[in-house]
Amino acid sequence: MMTLHLGQTLTFTGDPFREGPSATTHSSRGAVLVEGGRVIETGEADALRAAHPQADVRDHGDGLILPGFVDAHMHYPQTAMIASWGKRLIDWLNSYTFPEEGKFADRAYADEIAARTLDLAIANGTTALTSFCTIHPGSVDAFFAAAEARGMAGFAGKTCMDRNAPDYLSDTAQSAHDDSKTLIERWHGKGRATYVITPRFSPTSSPEQLGALGALWVANPTCLMQTHLSEQVDEIDWVKGLYPQARDYLDTYEAHGLLGERGLYGHAIHLEPREADRLREVGAGLVHCPTSNTFIGSGLFDMAARVAEGQRIGLASDTGGGSSFSMLRVMGAAYEIGQLKRNPIHPAQLLWLATEGSARVLHAQGEIGRLAPGSAADMIVLDLASTPAIAQRSALASDIWEALFPTIMMGDDRAIAKTYVAGRQMKG
Ligand code: GUN
Ligand code: FE
Numbered sequence: 001m002m003t004l005h006l007g008q009t010l011t012f013t014g015d016p017f018r019e020g021p022s023a024t025t026h027s028s029r030g031a032v033l034v035e036g037g038r039v040i041e042t043g044e045a046d047a048l049r050a051a052h053p054q055a056d057v058r059d060h061g062d063g064l065i066l067p068g069f070v071d072a073h074m075h076y077p078q079t080a081m082i083a084s085w086g087k088r089l090i091d092w093l094n095s096y097t098f099p100e101e102g103k104f105a106d107r108a109y110a111d112e113i114a115a116r117t118l119d120l121a122i123a124n125g126t127t128a129l130t131s132f133c134t135i136h137p138g139s140v141d142a143f144f145a146a147a148e149a150r151g152m153a154g155f156a157g158k159t160c161m162d163r164n165a166p167d168y169l170s171d172t173a174q175s176a177h178d179d180s181k182t183l184i185e186r187w188h189g190k191g192r193a194t195y196v197i198t199p200r201f202s203p204t205s206s207p208e209q210l211g212a213l214g215a216l217w218v219a220n221p222t223c224l225m226q227t228h229l230s231e232q233v234d235e236i237d238w239v240k241g242l243y244p245q246a247r248d249y250l251d252t253y254e255a256h257g258l259l260g261e262r263g264l265y266g267h268a269i270h271l272e273p274r275e276a277d278r279l280r281e282v283g284a285g286l287v288h289c290p291t292s293n294t295f296i297g298s299g300l301f302d303m304a305a306r307v308a309e310g311q312r313i314g315l316a317s318d319t320g321g322g323s324s325f326s327m328l329r330v331m332g333a334a335y336e337i338g339q340l341k342r343n344p345i346h347p348a349q350l351l352w353l354a355t356e357g358s359a360r361v362l363h364a365q366g367e368i369g370r371l372a373p374g375s376a377a378d379m380i381v382l383d384l385a386s387t388p389a390i391a392q393r394s395a396l397a398s399d400i401w402e403a404l405f406p407t408i409m410m411g412d413d414r415a416i417a418k419t420y421v422a423g424r425q426m427k428g
Pocket of ligand 1: 321
Protein backbone atom coordinates (compact mmCIF):
# COMPACT_ATOMS: atom_id res chain seq x y z
CA MET A 1 0.00 0.00 0.00
CA MET A 2 1.23 3.45 -0.94
CA THR A 3 0.93 6.36 1.45
CA LEU A 4 1.24 9.95 0.30
CA HIS A 5 2.30 12.37 3.05
CA LEU A 6 1.48 16.03 2.41
CA GLY A 7 2.91 19.01 4.26
CA GLN A 8 5.78 21.44 4.10
CA THR A 9 8.96 19.75 2.92
CA LEU A 10 12.60 20.74 3.12
CA THR A 11 15.28 18.84 1.23
CA PHE A 12 19.03 19.36 0.98
CA THR A 13 20.40 19.55 -2.55
CA GLY A 14 23.97 19.93 -1.28
CA ASP A 15 26.06 20.41 1.84
CA PRO A 16 25.00 23.72 3.44
CA PHE A 17 28.43 24.09 5.07
CA ARG A 18 30.04 24.26 1.63
CA GLU A 19 27.25 25.67 -0.51
CA GLY A 20 25.34 27.77 2.01
CA PRO A 21 21.67 27.57 3.05
CA SER A 22 20.49 27.87 -0.55
CA ALA A 23 21.53 24.23 -1.04
CA THR A 24 17.99 23.27 -0.05
CA THR A 25 14.54 23.03 -1.59
CA HIS A 26 11.57 24.14 0.49
CA SER A 27 8.00 23.49 -0.57
CA SER A 28 5.08 24.87 1.40
CA ARG A 29 2.92 22.14 -0.17
CA GLY A 30 5.21 19.21 -0.74
CA ALA A 31 4.73 15.46 -0.70
CA VAL A 32 6.55 12.27 0.22
CA LEU A 33 5.32 9.00 -1.29
CA VAL A 34 6.02 5.93 0.86
CA GLU A 35 5.64 2.24 0.13
CA GLY A 36 6.99 -0.79 1.96
CA GLY A 37 8.80 1.36 4.51
CA ARG A 38 10.75 3.26 1.84
CA VAL A 39 10.45 6.61 0.15
CA ILE A 40 9.42 6.12 -3.48
CA GLU A 41 9.21 9.70 -4.65
CA THR A 42 9.19 13.27 -3.37
CA GLY A 43 7.81 16.38 -5.02
CA GLU A 44 4.91 18.80 -5.07
CA ALA A 45 1.62 17.73 -3.47
CA ASP A 46 -0.59 18.41 -6.49
CA ALA A 47 1.66 16.60 -8.93
CA LEU A 48 2.11 13.50 -6.75
CA ARG A 49 -1.61 13.33 -5.94
CA ALA A 50 -2.44 13.40 -9.64
CA ALA A 51 0.21 10.81 -10.46
CA HIS A 52 -0.81 8.44 -7.64
CA PRO A 53 -4.57 8.73 -7.19
CA GLN A 54 -4.71 5.29 -5.53
CA ALA A 55 -2.36 6.31 -2.67
CA ASP A 56 -3.67 6.68 0.85
CA VAL A 57 -3.30 10.40 1.70
CA ARG A 58 -2.04 11.73 5.07
CA ASP A 59 -2.31 15.49 5.13
CA HIS A 60 -0.05 17.04 7.79
CA GLY A 61 -1.20 20.59 6.98
CA ASP A 62 1.49 23.14 7.84
CA GLY A 63 3.60 20.49 9.56
CA LEU A 64 7.17 20.28 8.29
CA ILE A 65 8.04 16.79 7.05
CA LEU A 66 11.69 16.00 7.77
CA PRO A 67 13.88 12.92 8.03
CA GLY A 68 14.00 11.59 11.59
CA PHE A 69 17.01 12.81 13.56
CA VAL A 70 20.14 10.66 13.66
CA ASP A 71 21.98 10.64 16.99
CA ALA A 72 25.60 9.72 16.22
CA HIS A 73 26.82 9.08 19.79
CA MET A 74 24.97 8.26 22.97
CA HIS A 75 25.00 5.82 25.88
CA TYR A 76 21.66 4.09 26.37
CA PRO A 77 22.83 2.56 29.70
CA GLN A 78 23.09 6.09 31.11
CA THR A 79 19.44 6.96 30.56
CA ALA A 80 18.51 6.46 34.22
CA MET A 81 21.35 8.67 35.53
CA ILE A 82 21.08 11.60 33.11
CA ALA A 83 21.48 14.99 34.82
CA SER A 84 23.77 13.82 37.63
CA TRP A 85 25.08 16.86 39.46
CA GLY A 86 28.38 18.49 40.09
CA LYS A 87 31.19 16.38 38.59
CA ARG A 88 33.61 16.69 35.72
CA LEU A 89 34.41 13.79 33.38
CA ILE A 90 36.59 11.40 35.41
CA ASP A 91 34.73 11.93 38.70
CA TRP A 92 31.42 11.81 36.87
CA LEU A 93 32.34 8.41 35.40
CA ASN A 94 33.47 6.99 38.75
CA SER A 95 30.70 8.48 40.90
CA TYR A 96 27.65 8.07 38.73
CA THR A 97 28.27 6.27 35.46
CA PHE A 98 30.13 3.11 36.41
CA PRO A 99 27.77 2.14 39.28
CA GLU A 100 24.79 2.54 36.93
CA GLU A 101 26.45 0.60 34.10
CA GLY A 102 27.16 -2.21 36.57
CA LYS A 103 23.42 -2.86 36.77
CA PHE A 104 23.43 -4.07 33.16
CA ALA A 105 24.76 -7.45 34.24
CA ASP A 106 21.02 -8.03 34.70
CA ARG A 107 19.50 -8.62 31.27
CA ALA A 108 16.01 -7.67 32.45
CA TYR A 109 17.27 -4.27 33.58
CA ALA A 110 19.05 -3.80 30.23
CA ASP A 111 15.82 -4.61 28.39
CA GLU A 112 13.89 -2.12 30.52
CA ILE A 113 16.33 0.74 29.93
CA ALA A 114 16.74 -0.06 26.23
CA ALA A 115 12.97 0.11 25.77
CA ARG A 116 12.75 3.34 27.76
CA THR A 117 15.56 4.94 25.76
CA LEU A 118 14.16 4.03 22.36
CA ASP A 119 10.70 5.25 23.34
CA LEU A 120 12.21 8.56 24.49
CA ALA A 121 14.05 8.79 21.19
CA ILE A 122 10.87 8.28 19.19
CA ALA A 123 9.03 10.85 21.32
CA ASN A 124 11.83 13.30 20.49
CA GLY A 125 11.91 12.54 16.76
CA THR A 126 15.14 10.54 16.78
CA THR A 127 14.76 7.52 14.53
CA ALA A 128 18.33 6.18 14.54
CA LEU A 129 20.64 5.84 17.54
CA THR A 130 24.34 5.12 17.86
CA SER A 131 24.94 3.76 21.32
CA PHE A 132 27.68 2.59 23.60
CA CYS A 133 26.41 -0.38 25.62
CA THR A 134 28.17 -1.78 28.73
CA ILE A 135 30.83 -4.46 29.03
CA HIS A 136 28.02 -7.03 29.28
CA PRO A 137 27.21 -8.76 25.97
CA GLY A 138 23.57 -8.96 27.12
CA SER A 139 23.41 -5.15 27.09
CA VAL A 140 24.12 -5.26 23.35
CA ASP A 141 21.49 -7.93 22.76
CA ALA A 142 19.01 -5.79 24.72
CA PHE A 143 19.69 -2.72 22.60
CA PHE A 144 19.52 -4.43 19.21
CA ALA A 145 16.44 -6.44 20.20
CA ALA A 146 14.62 -3.29 21.30
CA ALA A 147 15.59 -1.48 18.08
CA GLU A 148 14.49 -4.46 16.00
CA ALA A 149 11.14 -4.60 17.80
CA ARG A 150 10.54 -0.98 16.76
CA GLY A 151 11.95 -1.37 13.25
CA MET A 152 14.67 1.17 14.01
CA ALA A 153 18.16 1.45 12.58
CA GLY A 154 20.60 0.84 15.44
CA PHE A 155 24.37 1.24 15.66
CA ALA A 156 25.93 -0.17 18.82
CA GLY A 157 28.55 -2.32 20.43
CA LYS A 158 29.89 -3.74 23.66
CA THR A 159 31.88 -1.13 25.56
CA CYS A 160 35.33 -2.55 26.29
CA MET A 161 37.36 -1.68 29.42
CA ASP A 162 40.22 -3.66 30.92
CA ARG A 163 41.78 -1.10 33.27
CA ASN A 164 40.91 1.92 35.41
CA ALA A 165 37.38 0.63 35.82
CA PRO A 166 35.76 -1.24 38.73
CA ASP A 167 36.24 -5.03 38.73
CA TYR A 168 32.55 -5.54 38.10
CA LEU A 169 32.92 -3.53 34.85
CA SER A 170 36.20 -4.96 33.58
CA ASP A 171 36.86 -7.41 30.79
CA THR A 172 40.25 -8.39 29.31
CA ALA A 173 41.89 -7.86 25.95
CA GLN A 174 40.97 -11.41 24.96
CA SER A 175 37.39 -11.44 26.27
CA ALA A 176 36.68 -8.02 24.78
CA HIS A 177 37.82 -9.32 21.40
CA ASP A 178 35.97 -12.63 21.66
CA ASP A 179 32.73 -11.18 23.03
CA SER A 180 32.72 -8.46 20.37
CA LYS A 181 33.37 -11.04 17.66
CA THR A 182 30.45 -13.17 18.82
CA LEU A 183 28.19 -10.09 18.87
CA ILE A 184 29.30 -9.11 15.35
CA GLU A 185 28.33 -12.56 14.12
CA ARG A 186 24.99 -12.30 15.91
CA TRP A 187 23.99 -8.77 14.95
CA HIS A 188 26.06 -7.05 12.28
CA GLY A 189 23.95 -6.58 9.16
CA LYS A 190 20.93 -8.31 10.69
CA GLY A 191 17.93 -6.21 9.66
CA ARG A 192 18.81 -2.61 10.46
CA ALA A 193 21.60 -3.40 12.95
CA THR A 194 25.17 -2.22 12.45
CA TYR A 195 27.84 -3.39 14.88
CA VAL A 196 30.19 -0.75 16.21
CA ILE A 197 33.45 -1.95 17.80
CA THR A 198 33.59 0.09 21.02
CA PRO A 199 36.68 0.69 23.14
CA ARG A 200 35.35 3.22 25.67
CA PHE A 201 38.46 5.45 25.53
CA SER A 202 42.21 5.03 25.92
CA PRO A 203 42.30 5.47 29.74
CA THR A 204 40.15 2.36 30.25
CA SER A 205 41.90 0.13 27.70
CA SER A 206 45.36 -1.40 27.89
CA PRO A 207 47.47 -1.22 24.72
CA GLU A 208 46.78 -4.97 24.37
CA GLN A 209 43.04 -4.39 24.39
CA LEU A 210 43.23 -1.58 21.83
CA GLY A 211 45.41 -3.83 19.66
CA ALA A 212 42.98 -6.75 19.93
CA LEU A 213 40.07 -4.51 18.91
CA GLY A 214 42.12 -3.02 16.07
CA ALA A 215 42.72 -6.55 14.76
CA LEU A 216 39.01 -7.32 15.08
CA TRP A 217 38.22 -4.24 12.98
CA VAL A 218 40.67 -5.35 10.27
CA ALA A 219 38.90 -8.70 10.21
CA ASN A 220 35.48 -7.01 10.07
CA PRO A 221 36.03 -3.93 7.91
CA THR A 222 32.34 -3.16 7.36
CA CYS A 223 31.85 -2.62 11.10
CA LEU A 224 32.12 0.89 12.47
CA MET A 225 34.35 1.76 15.43
CA GLN A 226 33.44 4.34 18.07
CA THR A 227 35.30 5.86 20.99
CA HIS A 228 35.97 9.15 22.80
CA LEU A 229 38.75 11.57 21.87
CA SER A 230 40.16 14.70 23.55
CA GLU A 231 37.10 15.57 25.57
CA GLN A 232 38.68 17.15 28.67
CA VAL A 233 42.12 18.58 29.35
CA ASP A 234 42.62 16.39 32.46
CA GLU A 235 41.70 13.33 30.42
CA ILE A 236 44.28 14.21 27.76
CA ASP A 237 47.01 14.58 30.41
CA TRP A 238 46.01 11.20 31.84
CA VAL A 239 46.21 9.57 28.39
CA LYS A 240 49.68 11.01 27.85
CA GLY A 241 50.80 9.49 31.16
CA LEU A 242 49.29 6.11 30.33
CA TYR A 243 50.72 6.02 26.80
CA PRO A 244 54.10 7.77 27.12
CA GLN A 245 55.22 6.62 23.66
CA ALA A 246 52.19 8.12 21.88
CA ARG A 247 52.61 11.36 19.92
CA ASP A 248 49.20 12.58 21.06
CA TYR A 249 45.80 11.21 22.13
CA LEU A 250 44.77 10.17 18.62
CA ASP A 251 48.01 8.23 18.26
CA THR A 252 46.92 5.87 21.05
CA TYR A 253 44.16 4.74 18.65
CA GLU A 254 46.17 5.09 15.46
CA ALA A 255 49.05 2.93 16.74
CA HIS A 256 46.59 0.12 17.51
CA GLY A 257 44.66 0.02 14.23
CA LEU A 258 41.79 2.14 15.55
CA LEU A 259 41.97 5.09 13.17
CA GLY A 260 39.92 4.79 10.01
CA GLU A 261 37.24 6.18 7.75
CA ARG A 262 34.60 4.14 9.55
CA GLY A 263 35.79 5.43 12.94
CA LEU A 264 33.63 7.74 15.04
CA TYR A 265 35.47 10.00 17.48
CA GLY A 266 33.20 11.57 20.08
CA HIS A 267 33.90 15.13 21.29
CA ALA A 268 37.30 15.84 19.58
CA ILE A 269 37.41 19.24 21.26
CA HIS A 270 41.03 19.92 22.19
CA LEU A 271 42.74 18.66 19.03
CA GLU A 272 46.39 19.19 18.25
CA PRO A 273 47.27 20.09 14.66
CA ARG A 274 48.61 16.62 13.87
CA GLU A 275 45.43 15.04 15.17
CA ALA A 276 43.23 17.28 13.06
CA ASP A 277 45.38 16.58 9.99
CA ARG A 278 45.25 12.82 10.44
CA LEU A 279 41.50 12.75 11.11
CA ARG A 280 41.00 14.75 7.92
CA GLU A 281 43.38 12.59 5.87
CA VAL A 282 41.63 9.35 6.74
CA GLY A 283 38.15 10.90 6.51
CA ALA A 284 37.24 9.87 10.06
CA GLY A 285 33.95 10.99 11.62
CA LEU A 286 34.05 13.65 14.34
CA VAL A 287 30.99 13.69 16.55
CA HIS A 288 30.01 16.98 18.15
CA CYS A 289 28.24 16.52 21.52
CA PRO A 290 27.39 20.11 22.55
CA THR A 291 24.97 19.50 25.44
CA SER A 292 27.43 17.08 26.98
CA ASN A 293 30.41 19.36 26.45
CA THR A 294 28.73 22.12 28.44
CA PHE A 295 27.13 19.84 31.03
CA ILE A 296 30.35 18.00 31.93
CA GLY A 297 32.35 21.20 31.47
CA SER A 298 34.55 19.84 28.69
CA GLY A 299 35.04 22.79 26.34
CA LEU A 300 33.90 24.40 23.11
CA PHE A 301 34.08 22.37 19.88
CA ASP A 302 35.55 24.53 17.13
CA MET A 303 33.03 23.97 14.34
CA ALA A 304 34.40 26.67 12.05
CA ALA A 305 37.94 25.29 12.22
CA ARG A 306 36.81 21.73 11.66
CA VAL A 307 34.59 22.70 8.72
CA ALA A 308 37.40 24.75 7.18
CA GLU A 309 39.66 21.68 7.42
CA GLY A 310 37.06 19.62 5.60
CA GLN A 311 36.34 17.22 8.45
CA ARG A 312 33.30 14.94 8.38
CA ILE A 313 31.09 15.93 11.33
CA GLY A 314 28.02 14.44 12.96
CA LEU A 315 25.89 15.55 15.88
CA ALA A 316 24.94 13.71 19.04
CA SER A 317 23.18 13.90 22.38
CA ASP A 318 25.80 11.87 24.29
CA THR A 319 23.16 11.09 26.92
CA GLY A 320 23.61 10.70 29.90
CA GLY A 321 26.66 13.03 29.78
CA GLY A 322 24.44 15.14 27.56
CA SER A 323 21.49 16.59 29.41
CA SER A 324 18.72 16.16 26.84
CA PHE A 325 17.17 13.39 24.75
CA SER A 326 16.05 16.00 22.21
CA MET A 327 18.15 16.59 19.10
CA LEU A 328 16.40 19.97 18.87
CA ARG A 329 18.05 20.91 22.18
CA VAL A 330 21.33 19.48 20.88
CA MET A 331 21.08 21.66 17.75
CA GLY A 332 20.29 24.65 19.97
CA ALA A 333 23.36 23.96 22.10
CA ALA A 334 25.50 23.64 18.96
CA TYR A 335 24.26 27.09 17.99
CA GLU A 336 25.09 28.50 21.44
CA ILE A 337 28.59 27.06 21.36
CA GLY A 338 29.01 28.48 17.86
CA GLN A 339 28.07 31.88 19.24
CA LEU A 340 30.66 31.58 22.02
CA LYS A 341 33.18 30.87 19.24
CA ARG A 342 31.89 33.86 17.22
CA ASN A 343 30.49 31.52 14.58
CA PRO A 344 26.68 31.64 14.29
CA ILE A 345 25.78 28.27 12.74
CA HIS A 346 22.91 28.61 10.26
CA PRO A 347 19.70 26.62 10.93
CA ALA A 348 20.24 24.79 7.63
CA GLN A 349 23.63 23.64 8.90
CA LEU A 350 22.23 22.63 12.29
CA LEU A 351 19.50 20.56 10.64
CA TRP A 352 21.99 19.03 8.21
CA LEU A 353 24.26 17.97 11.09
CA ALA A 354 21.37 16.24 12.89
CA THR A 355 20.31 14.31 9.77
CA GLU A 356 22.57 13.94 6.73
CA GLY A 357 25.80 14.85 8.57
CA SER A 358 25.28 12.16 11.20
CA ALA A 359 24.16 9.65 8.56
CA ARG A 360 27.38 10.29 6.64
CA VAL A 361 29.70 9.70 9.58
CA LEU A 362 27.79 6.44 10.09
CA HIS A 363 28.29 5.54 6.42
CA ALA A 364 24.52 5.23 6.17
CA GLN A 365 23.83 8.15 3.85
CA GLY A 366 21.06 7.41 1.38
CA GLU A 367 19.51 5.01 3.90
CA ILE A 368 18.84 7.36 6.82
CA GLY A 369 19.07 11.11 7.41
CA ARG A 370 17.29 12.13 4.21
CA LEU A 371 13.97 11.62 2.48
CA ALA A 372 14.75 10.72 -1.13
CA PRO A 373 13.80 7.85 -3.44
CA GLY A 374 15.19 4.65 -1.95
CA SER A 375 15.81 5.93 1.55
CA ALA A 376 14.08 4.47 4.61
CA ALA A 377 10.81 6.23 5.46
CA ASP A 378 12.14 7.30 8.87
CA MET A 379 10.49 10.67 9.20
CA ILE A 380 8.97 13.22 11.50
CA VAL A 381 6.38 15.93 11.22
CA LEU A 382 7.56 19.02 13.01
CA ASP A 383 5.00 21.46 14.44
CA LEU A 384 6.58 24.90 13.98
CA ALA A 385 4.12 26.44 16.45
CA SER A 386 4.22 23.92 19.30
CA THR A 387 4.09 26.42 22.18
CA PRO A 388 2.69 29.97 22.39
CA ALA A 389 6.20 31.47 22.58
CA ILE A 390 7.37 29.59 19.51
CA ALA A 391 4.13 30.25 17.62
CA GLN A 392 4.26 34.01 18.09
CA ARG A 393 7.90 34.06 16.99
CA SER A 394 7.55 31.81 13.95
CA ALA A 395 4.46 33.73 12.80
CA LEU A 396 6.78 36.68 12.07
CA ALA A 397 9.13 34.60 9.92
CA SER A 398 9.81 35.60 6.35
CA ASP A 399 11.32 32.29 5.25
CA ILE A 400 11.46 28.66 6.34
CA TRP A 401 14.72 29.10 8.25
CA GLU A 402 13.31 31.91 10.36
CA ALA A 403 10.22 29.79 10.89
CA LEU A 404 12.30 26.78 11.96
CA PHE A 405 14.91 28.48 14.14
CA PRO A 406 12.60 29.23 17.14
CA THR A 407 11.75 25.50 17.26
CA ILE A 408 15.43 24.59 17.16
CA MET A 409 16.15 26.94 20.07
CA MET A 410 13.01 26.51 22.17
CA GLY A 411 11.35 23.32 20.95
CA ASP A 412 11.08 20.01 22.78
CA ASP A 413 9.14 16.78 22.31
CA ARG A 414 5.92 18.79 21.91
CA ALA A 415 7.28 20.01 18.56
CA ILE A 416 7.46 16.42 17.28
CA ALA A 417 3.89 16.00 16.07
CA LYS A 418 4.51 12.61 14.46
CA THR A 419 7.32 10.09 14.19
CA TYR A 420 7.42 7.36 11.53
CA VAL A 421 9.91 4.50 11.54
CA ALA A 422 10.21 2.68 8.21
CA GLY A 423 6.84 4.14 7.26
CA ARG A 424 5.13 2.98 10.45
CA GLN A 425 3.63 5.67 12.67
CA MET A 426 5.16 5.48 16.17
CA LYS A 427 4.02 8.83 17.57
CA GLY A 428 1.06 11.16 17.10
N1 GUN B 1 34.57 9.28 28.15
C1 GUN B 1 34.65 7.97 28.49
N2 GUN B 1 33.45 7.47 28.80
C2 GUN B 1 32.57 8.48 28.67
C3 GUN B 1 31.16 8.58 28.84
O1 GUN B 1 30.47 7.65 29.20
N3 GUN B 1 30.62 9.80 28.58
C4 GUN B 1 31.36 10.85 28.17
N4 GUN B 1 30.76 12.00 27.90
N5 GUN B 1 32.68 10.78 28.01
C5 GUN B 1 33.28 9.61 28.25
FE1 FE C 1 30.08 9.58 25.15
